[in-house]
Amino acid sequence: MELTTSAGRRRWLWTAGIAVLALVAATITWIATGRGDDDVPAASPTVSATPSEEQMLAAVDTVLKTRASAVLTGQLSQYLQNVDPANQQLRQRDQQVFANLRKLGxxxxxxxxxxxxxxxxxxxxxxxxxxLRVLMQLQVAGIDATPRATSLGYTFAERDGRWLLVDDDDLAAESDLNAYREPWDLGAIEVARRPGVLVVVPAAERRNGERLARESQLAFPTVRAITRRTQAGILVIAMADSRSMSAEWRTGGHPAAAVAVRNFAPANPEASEFEVTGSRVVINPDQRTKAGRLLLAHEFTHAAMEPLGDRAPSWLVEGLAMYVENELAARNGYREELADQRRELLREKIPALVVLPIDGVFHGDYDEDSYGVSWVIVEYLVTKYGQRTVNALYADLARGPDDPAVREQVLRKHLKVGETALVAALKKS
Ligand SMILES: [Zn+2]
Structure with missing residues (x-):
């Protein structure tokens, strides 16, 4: 909330580029092309799924279906019935996950x-x-429009003719599974609900969850008024455990304060391709008690614009989020501070501008002014051309491709000027 102490707060990264579901690293599958093909003789060396593997998969599938329905209907004993009775630690972890998933709704x-x-x-x-790698797909009621996928590593073994879940962390060292942990895997959680938002916090931090849910309510109207976009709801994750955030979610050489993370779901039955289905907001554990309506408004703006595509230039992506954030700040008594910032940027940074801030600047060891400069640019565009035009420009650029010539063409289409003239006009303003 405090602009004066916000140096760390402004270091946000809109990162979505991490392939959460590690398709790239996929190993050679045991499913050869001949599987299920009746013409292939049983002894064919091309069929690499052995009968016992087929049996295992059928049994595992049943176990997984049983567990999913147990969560949805609230039957803990059913959820645990196929978990190795000898692995008490696993059973305890599983019981906690069950309770957490029930809390999410x-x-x-x-x-x-x-x-x-x-x-x-x-x-x-x-x-x-x-x-086995297992894709878990979950849809939080009232929040997600469709399920999102997350990867698990489950170990199954046959014991007395039954296939049991015997461990859940044998693949934990794999880089994608290790990148960050879902909040329900990080001990007891508590949730706070308000219309359009579900905040997940550690069990001992219910009050912070309620606070963030209230702050979200104060952020939504400005986000909606400017983006002119609505979404069913958004999940906000504000855990204390550093594993809730990926080390990759960095900006300017340090961890981001919060990130709008894309949700993925399989785009085909074999789950070889994924599509973006929405976003969730993950707050850096270091910032979880300080984060307020301004940070949330910024990330909610990213989440609201995300479905339009990911090819918009960073100056527009971050500039619009900063614009929403600062409009909200202005309504919350920070008009003078903003005027000072604007004056300083117009005096010291804008005159040095030759081109619009380039994308790479935002994701490397950038100088922090890129966010401020982008804010000034978007504010100028909204003032001169109106919100509707700026949003239409965004939508067109987000669709891509992110080719300089195409971007130039799209600028001209919506603003009647190209980049050079735009920068010149901005400097004169
Ligand atoms: Zn941002």
Whole structure:
């Protein structure tokens, strides 16, 4: 909330580029092309899924379906019935995850074995044990428009003719599974609900959750008025555990204060391609008790614009988020501070501008003024051309491609001037 102490607060990164579901790293799948093809003889070497693997997968699928329905109907004993009775730590973790998922309030939940990955033997759990990549898809009621996917590593083993879940962290070292953890995997959670928002916090921090939910309510009207976009709701994650945030979510050489993270869901049944279905906001644990309506307004703006595509230039993406944030700040008594900032930028930074701030500047060791400069540019555009035109420009640029010639063409289409003339006009203003 305080602009005067906001040096750290402004270091936000709109990062969505991390392939959350590690498709790139996918190993050779055991599903050869001949699988399911009746013409292929049973002994064909091209069929690499052995009968026992087929049996395992069928059994695992049943276990996963049982667990999903147990969560949705609130049956803890059913959720645990296929968990190794000998692994008490796993059972305790699982019980906590169950309680957490119940707290979230799920409209839908499903698990499927990710067959793009080869099952990995885990001898320490016995000869039959295999670690599998599992796609968990969940939809938070009233928040997500559709389910989003997240990856798990589950180890299953046959015990007395039954396939049991025997471990959940044998693949934990894999870089994508290790990048960040979902909040329900990080101990007991508490949630705070308000229209259009669900805030997830550690169990001991309910008051901070309620505070963030209230702050969200104060951010929404400005976000909606400017973006002219609405969404069902947004999940805000404000955990104390540093694992809730990826180390990759950095900007200017240090961790971001908060990030609007894209939600992905499989775009085809085999889950070999993914599409963006929305965004959630993850607040840096360091900032979770300081974050307020301004930071939330900034990230909610990113989330609201996200469905338009990811090709808009950073100056517009960050400039619009800063514009929303600062409009809200102006309504909250910070008009003078903003005027000072604007004056300073117009005096010291804008005259040095040759081109619009380039994308790379925002994601490297940038100088922090890029955000301020982008704010001034967007404010100028809104004042001169109106919000409707700025939003139409955004939508067109977001669609891409992010080719300089195309961007120039789109600028001319909406503003009747190209980049050079725009920068010159901005300097004169
Ligand atoms: Zn941002």
């Amino acid at each position: 799920l409209a839908r939940l499903s698990y499927q074995v990710d067959t793009n990955w080869a099952p990995e033997p885990q001898e320490q759990h016995g000869p039959s044990a295999r670690a």
